Amino acid sequence: MDILVFLKQVPDLVEELEIDAGGTTLDSTWLRYIPSEYDEHALEQALLLKERHGGTVHVVTIDIGEADDMLYSALAKGADSAGKITADFSDGASSTRLATALQDTVCTHPYDVILTGVQSIDDVEGPTGAFLARGLGIPYVGSVNGVSVNGDAGRALVRKEYPGGAFSEIEVHLPALIGIQAAEQPPRYVPISRIRQTKAQAHISEYAAPETAHPTWGRVLSMRKVESTGSAVMLDGDPGAVAQQLVDILQEHNVLR
Amino acid sequence: MNTNILVYAERLRSGIPGIVYELLGKARALAEAHGSDISVLLPGPATEEEVASFGAAHRVLIVEHDAATSPTPEGMLQSVHDAAALTQPGLLLMPATTLASDVAALFAADTGARLVTNCIDFDITHDGITACSRQYGGKILVDVLVDSTPAVLCVLAGAFQEQEGCVTGTPSPVKLPSPVLPDQRMRATRFIPPAPGDVDLAQMPVLLSVGRGIQNKENIGIVEELASKLNGAVCASRPVIDQGWLPLTRQIGRSGLMVKPRVYMAFGISGAPEHVEGMKDAGLIIAINTDRTAPIFNVAHYGVAADALDVVPALLEALENVVQHT
Numbered sequence: 001m002d003i004l005v006f007l008k009q010v011p012d013l014v015e016e017l018e019i020d021a022g023g024t025t026l027d028s029t030w031l032r033y034i035p036s037e038y039d040e041h042a043l044e045q046a047l048l049l050k051e052r053h054g055g056t057v058h059v060v061t062i063d064i065g066e067a068d069d070m071l072y073s074a075l076a077k078g079a080d081s082a083g084k085i086t087a088d089f090s091d092g093a094s095s096t097r098l099a100t101a102l103q104d105t106v107c108t109h110p111y112d113v114i115l116t117g118v119q120s121i122d123d124v125e126g127p128t129g130a131f132l133a134r135g136l137g138i139p140y141v142g143s144v145n146g147v148s149v150n151g152d153a154g155r156a157l158v159r160k161e162y163p164g165g166a167f168s169e170i171e172v173h174l175p176a177l178i179g180i181q182a183a184e185q186p187p188r189y190v191p192i193s194r195i196r197q198t199k200a201q202a203h204i205s206e207y208a209a210p211e212t213a214h215p216t217w218g219r220v221l222s223m224r225k226v227e228s229t230g231s232a233v234m235l236d237g238d239p240g241a242v243a244q245q246l247v248d249i250l251q252e253h254n255v256l257r
Numbered sequence: 258m259n260t261n262i263l264v265y266a267e268r269l270r271s272g273i274p275g276i277v278y279e280l281l282g283k284a285r286a287l288a289e290a291h292g293s294d295i296s297v298l299l300p301g302p303a304t305e306e307e308v309a310s311f312g313a314a315h316r317v318l319i320v321e322h323d324a325a326t327s328p329t330p331e332g333m334l335q336s337v338h339d340a341a342a343l344t345q346p347g348l349l350l351m352p353a354t355t356l357a358s359d360v361a362a363l364f365a366a367d368t369g370a371r372l373v374t375n376c377i378d379f380d381i382t383h384d385g386i387t388a389c390s391r392q393y394g395g396k397i398l399v400d401v402l403v404d405s406t407p408a409v410l411c412v413l414a415g416a417f418q419e420q421e422g423c424v425t426g427t428p429s430p431v432k433l434p435s436p437v438l439p440d441q442r443m444r445a446t447r448f449i450p451p452a453p454g455d456v457d458l459a460q461m462p463v464l465l466s467v468g469r470g471i472q473n474k475e476n477i478g479i480v481e482e483l484a485s486k487l488n489g490a491v492c493a494s495r496p497v498i499d500q501g502w503l504p505l506t507r508q509i510g511r512s513g514l515m516v517k518p519r520v521y522m523a524f525g526i527s528g529a530p531e532h533v534e535g536m537k538d539a540g541l542i543i544a545i546n547t548d549r550t551a552p553i554f555n556v557a558h559y560g561v562a563a564d565a566l567d568v569v570p571a572l573l574e575a576l577e578n579v580v581q582h583t
Contacts, residue, residue: 013394013396013527014548016550017393017396041499121393121394122392122393123375124374124375124392124399124401125372125374126362126365126372126374126411127359130362130363130365130366131366133366134363134366134367139442139443140330141329141330142358143358143512160355160356161355162269162355162356163269163354163355163511163512163513164513165451165508165513165514167448168329168445168449169446169449170329170443170444170445171445172442172443173441176443179359181355181512182495185501186499186500186501218373218403218404219402221387221400221401221402222400223397223399223400224400225398225550226395226396226555231554231557231558232544232554232555232557234559234560239571240571240574242571243572243574246543246559247572247576247579250520253519253520253540253541255462255519256576
């Protein structure tokens with residue numbers, strides 16, 4: 001079974017996000033990229049499928065930020081091969097553009113299962129996986145937190161989340177594209193030493209995306225930081241002083257008896 | 258510009274979720290300003306009362322099929338296509354749920370319609386549809402212009418007033434054909450209702466919720482100790498559940514539980530939209546987070562910009578003093 005996992009980097013929200021002078025993009029000067037959390041779960045789910053059913057896991061990303069480091073980490077975790085899509089992404093990497101780039105490059109190989117995170121923190125336009133699935137003419141199910149495959153029958157059984165803690169089991173014909181909300185177990189840890197070792201031996205393929213006109217979905221008019229509404233009364237002081245204020249508030253609201 | 262509006266009234270089992278009336282309320286306001294025609298797509302079977310509750314709309318398109326109770330993205334997608342063919346919407350409004358998000362993206366991919374996710378506001382202007390999308394974990398608002406129709410908007414719960422859409426009336430009921438999926442590329446085999454939890458979080462008056470800032474599973478113990486002193490229960494945001502530190506039954510948010518406790522204390526939770534959706538209606542919200550700019554402070558009544566792991570022990574100690582003096 002051949003599995004493709006699309007990984008994406010997103011800005012680290014621990015860092016302060018700044019908007020550039022034009023007001024329509026993030027200022028990349030101090031932007032620190034990290035792997036999208038949901039994509040890390042997609043990789044974990046792919047590695048679990050490989051362990052159960054055999055086959056190969058190919059990981060791919062676009063060539064921005066720390067792409068190589070992310071791919072080496074994936075290889076160190078157990079992926080078999082890695083590649084990155086090269087193109088000028090300076091004017092943005094919208095979901096439809098990513099889907100087109102993936103379709104034109106790595107997806108010319110007939111993978112049995114394609115996994116990616118169900119969403120990322122910058123998906124204004126919607127999930128890349130859905131657009132790619134439609135382009136490839138294969139089924140798509142998002143918000144999945146468990147996948148089992150019956151290779152002989154050419155089907156996968158996915159567990160899709162619904163609001164309020166409900167689920168549905170959905171049988172999907174392969175090949176299929178699955179948007180992962182959470183893997184069946186937390187993403188595995190890989191020691192830095194193993195990543196370094198992998199880095200010395202592994203090869204990262206490059207796929208040049210055709211410089212065709214990519215689809216546009218609209219226009220960003222402006223980006224704004226969410227200003228504090230001032231709704232929260234901030235309590236200051238050392239932990240002891242804050243704790244006493246919290247006790248007073250809880251007493252006011254009759255939480256303490 | 259085509260200002261016809263189609264509202265997708267997603268429901269999984271019974272009852273109409275509040276977000277549907279939020280969307281109808283906004284649609285009603287747009288219709289008054291632009292003379293828009295409003296249709297609702299409702300997975301059936303539908304009662305007369307349910308149809309009448311969509312009085313803000315001109316018609317209710319009812320579709321009955323297995324997918325209404327065991328939905329699949331492709332089953333629902335076909336019904337949306339059918340409804341769109343009938344009503345020719347310039348604006349398709351969908352709740353930002355786990356199912357509707359799939360359907361919205363697939364519909365956009367099929368039709369070339371423009372999709373904007375995580376919307377908290379939108380309008381019809383001379384230039385097109387404008388929408389405001391909450392991105393980057395709720396830290397950044399992105400204003401976009403979609404200059405062609407149809408536009409598909411996935412809207413976050415809580416963006417609008419539910420009561421604005423609660424208008425009783427006599428919209429025309431129209432029965433849509435059940436979708437036929439000849440190749441059966443996907444089919445729902447089982448609907449799994451929410452697992453009965455060890456604690457019914459929806460009934461607890463006090464909830465203490467932990468997020469990524471709690472750092473590790475062991476640190477949850479001290480919050481549980483605090484919960485027992487406050488007669489509350491511990492719940493969590495998505496990252497904690499995904500790490501396996503607490504069971505799924507304790508998750509609050511878009512794909513977890515919606516709760517309205519008297520008191521909700523958030524420890525180490527930044528306030529991503531997916532989480533805020535599930536707890537914003539709590540009576541009293543107290544948030545403790547190291548990042549003073551975290552979005553959680555926009556919905557909290559009281560905030561503490563500090564490490565929860567410093568505040569919780571101090572709070573336990575302060576509560577000891579209260580107990581000793583009462």
